[in-house]
Amino acid sequence: MLTSVCRPLGSAHGDSPSVGYELLHGQVTRVQGIFSPRATHQTFALDYIAANLDASAVVLHYPSRKELIRELRKGPAIVGVSFLLATFHRMKEMVGLIRKHAPNARVVLGGYGTVLDDETLAPYADHICREEGVGFFRALLGEPPRALPYDHPLVVSTLRVLSAPVGRTGMIFAGLGCPHGCDFCCTSHFFKRRHVRLLPTGDDIFRVIERYLEIDPQMSFTILDEDFLVAKDRAARLRELVQARGTPLAIFAFATVKALSRITPRELLETGIDGVWMGYEGRRSGYAKQEGRPVQELIPDLRSHGIKVLTSMILGFDYQTAEIVREELAELMELKPTLGQFLIYGPTPGTPFFERVMKEERLQPELAEDRERYYKVCDGFTAMVRHPSLTSADIEGLQRECFETDYRVLGPSVLRTVEVMLQGWKRYHDDGSAYLRAKAVRWAEEIRRAYPLLPVAKRWGPNPEAAARLMADIEAALGPPSLARRCLAVAAAPLAAAWTRFTLQHDRFQHPRLQRRSYRCSRWTLRPGTIGSLRVEIERALKPTVVRLEGALDRASARRLAAGILTYLKTTDAHVHLVVAEGTHATRRYLRILEKGLSRQRHRVSVAIPSSPAIWKMLDLNKS
Numbered sequence: 073m074l075t076s077v078c079r080p081l082g083s084a085h086g087d088s089p090s091v092g093y094e095l096l097h098g099q100v101t102r103v104q105g106i107f108s109p110r111a112t113h114q115t116f117a118l119d120y121i122a123a124n125l126d127a128s129a130v131v132l133h134y135p136s137r138k139e140l141i142r143e144l145r146k147g148p149a150i151v152g153v154s155f156l157l158a159t160f161h162r163m164k165e166m167v168g169l170i171r172k173h174a175p176n177a178r179v180v181l182g183g184y185g186t187v188l189d190d191e192t193l194a195p196y197a198d199h200i201c202r203e204e205g206v207g208f209f210r211a212l213l214g215e216p217p218r219a220l221p222y223d224h225p226l227v228v229s230t231l232r233v234l235s236a237p238v239g240r241t242g243m244i245f246a247g248l249g250c251p252h253g254c255d256f257c258c259t260s261h262f263f264k265r266r267h268v269r270l271l272p273t274g275d276d277i278f279r280v281i282e283r284y285l286e287i288d289p290q291m292s293f294t295i296l297d298e299d300f301l302v303a304k305d306r307a308a309r310l311r312e313l314v315q316a317r318g319t320p321l322a323i324f325a326f327a328t329v330k331a332l333s334r335i336t337p338r339e340l341l342e343t344g345i346d347g348v349w350m351g352y353e354g355r356r357s358g359y360a361k362q363e364g365r366p367v368q369e370l371i372p373d374l375r376s377h378g379i380k381v382l383t384s385m386i387l388g389f390d391y392q393t394a395e396i397v398r399e400e401l402a403e404l405m406e407l408k409p410t411l412g413q414f415l416i417y418g419p420t421p422g423t424p425f426f427e428r429v430m431k432e433e434r435l436q437p438e439l440a441e442d443r444e445r446y447y448k449v450c451d452g453f454t455a456m457v458r459h460p461s462l463t464s465a466d467i468e469g470l471q472r473e474c475f476e477t478d479y480r481v482l483g484p485s486v487l488r489t490v491e492v493m494l495q496g497w498k499r500y501h502d503d504g505s506a507y508l509r510a511k512a513v514r515w516a517e518e519i520r521r522a523y524p525l526l527p528v529a530k531r532w533g534p535n536p537e538a539a540a541r542l543m544a545d546i547e548a549a550l551g552p553p554s555l556a557r558r559c560l561a562v563a564a565a566p567l568a569a570a571w572t573r574f575t576l577q578h579d580r581f582q583h584p585r586l587q588r589r590s591y592r593c594s595r596w597t598l599r600p601g602t603i604g605s606l607r608v609e610i611e612r613a614l615k616p617t618v619v620r621l622e623g624a625l626d627r628a629s630a631r632r633l634a635a636g637i638l639t640y641l642k643t644t645d646a647h648v649h650l651v652v653a654e655g656t657h658a659t660r661r662y663l664r665i666l667e668k669g670l671s672r673q674r675h676r677v678s679v680a681i682p683s684s685p686a687i688w689k690m691l692d693l694n695k696s
Contacts (some may be wrong), residue, residue, distance in 0.1 A: 075132040075146040076115040076161040087226035088451040103475045106572040107484035123225040123589045124206040133587035144173035154183035157450035167196040187422040194456040226611040236566040242284035250298035252361045255424040274309025277511045301331035311343040333364025337377035347380035371407040378496015380410040388417035411485045414474040415452035524560040603629040616647035625658035634669025650679045
């Protein structure tokens with residue numbers, strides 16, 4: 073069993089300010105109220121590991137204590153707990169529950185919380201994973217090693233604005249670690265400044281993208297890799313494949329000034345990338361990754377091409393005074409980033425900054441005396457180091473000021489996103505490239521879908537004049553909105569805004585439900601592999617569970633597939649979505665067997681037949 077820490081999380085439940093389930097709402101758009109985009113971020117590594125083991129596994133995302141205990145009473149042989157420094161106290165509590173309710177289970181600790189030394193973690197762990205997780209667990213279980221690339225699970229995150237779903241994002245796990253070695257960066261030093269390519273080539277990444285697109289042709293993507301563009305050969309090959317396919321993509325990636333200076337915005341778009349997260353850090357921070365084009369020209373250039381930019385600024389460098397922080401913030405506001413993160417310079421064990429702070433005895437005395445208190449505030453929102461000219465209260469106050477200024481001056485990030493897309497449309501809607509013209513069409517569709525948000529921003533946003541100007545610009549470029557969108561803007565959007573405000577003010581519906589996924593946990597229910605000539609691939613991390621078929625369906629495989637799906641549906645509340653690959657062969661007779669076998673659960677089974685032979689269309693599970 074592999075599990076995240078237990079819910080509920082948050083400052084109201086004893087955690088530090090940014091600890092929760094969401095990156096954007098917790099660390100980026102945290103002061104933007106009803107306009108803050110919401111998306112629950114699961115502990116993706118757990119599904120990635122479970123999908124690549126031969127042994128059966130169960131994955132729990134944010135269980136309650138009661139749900140965790142219920143699973144522990146089933147007697148798992150191994151329980152893996154992923155945690156961060158800021159959730160050390162929750163890991164301790166969970167290990168206590170494991171020892172009590174599953175006393176024979178071996179406990180494995182993983183995640184970036186394992187930067188702590190063995191002496192600190194030994195009371196809570198039988199094993200500690202401080203490396204790439206699939207290889208570690210396969211060795212622990214006595215399974216033979218696997219070569220990269222591993223099987224890639226499909227994990228989808230749903231983005232919500234004003235409580236309504238507005239898009240789905242496929243997570244692509246492309247790499248671990250970072251070679252740049254910034255002195256504060258835990259992820260870089262955790263992997264000894266090595267870059268581990270989980271998806272070694274552009275072809276590997278593109279195959280994952282195509283699997284997601286089979287499920288949802290409008291899927292957006294996030295590539296999880298500390299500096300995706302640093303592997304130039306991989307990015308160049310991905311660009312070739314994206315252009316060959318011709319489908320406009322929307323990929324968000326992590327990048328550095330150095331890497332972004334080596335590629336033009338047009339080339340980024342041709343790679344499918346229309347959003348980047350880059351470190352602005354500080355004017356005199358001096359990191360090598362910031363070499364290249366001046367950010368004063370790089371960020372506006374990216375925006376003018378329709379590329380969203382999320383900048384990360386650090387507060388608490390030794391050279392900074394309150395005046396310098398405000399000057400750097402003002403310079404950043406002039407560049408109009410789409411989103412802004414502002415974190416406090418903090419020492420994490422294993423990093424050069426931590427070593428320097430400890431050597432100079434600059435850790436705040438109350439944290440040096442109480443290590444568990446120190447772990448708890450390793451969240452980017454607590455000033456832990458004695459500064460030459462600023463108190464901890466000064467730094468934390470400046471951080472709040474940065475977030476509030478960003479929102480007040482530039483407005484909600486969701487509107488900034490629309491504005492950047494409009495700039496992209498204006499540049500490329502009549503471009504000579506068929507791909508970029510298609511990208512402009514996609515931008516236009518997304519802008520129109522966002523229209524109902526604009527009157528809400530005029531009424532409740534920090535700068536109604538800017539929202540009004542954006543509405544006028546959109547109508548001048550794309551024409552007036554449809555009657556349906558006007559109705560949504562007048563009626564539905566204000567109601568959604570009022571509901572969102574209520575849920576935020578009263579802490580309602582702010583915690584996700586348990587996500588439980590099983591991998592290879594039963595006899596023939598629903599498992600990947602082959603049945604005769606039929607290849608079956610399964611993605612349980614998705615909603616609904618996706619079953620991809622390829623090859624040939626015969627009598628035996630039709631019966632076994634139907635039986636497996638029915639057994640699976642009996643043991644879960646999930647739905648199943650069959651995706652039939654191009655060229656998958658079947659006869660009418662065998663399709664009838666499959667259809668009849670699934671008829672009792674037809675309300676929980678759907679079928680997608682993108683480009684397979686027409687005979688598959690007789691498999692109609694939605695008929696009455």
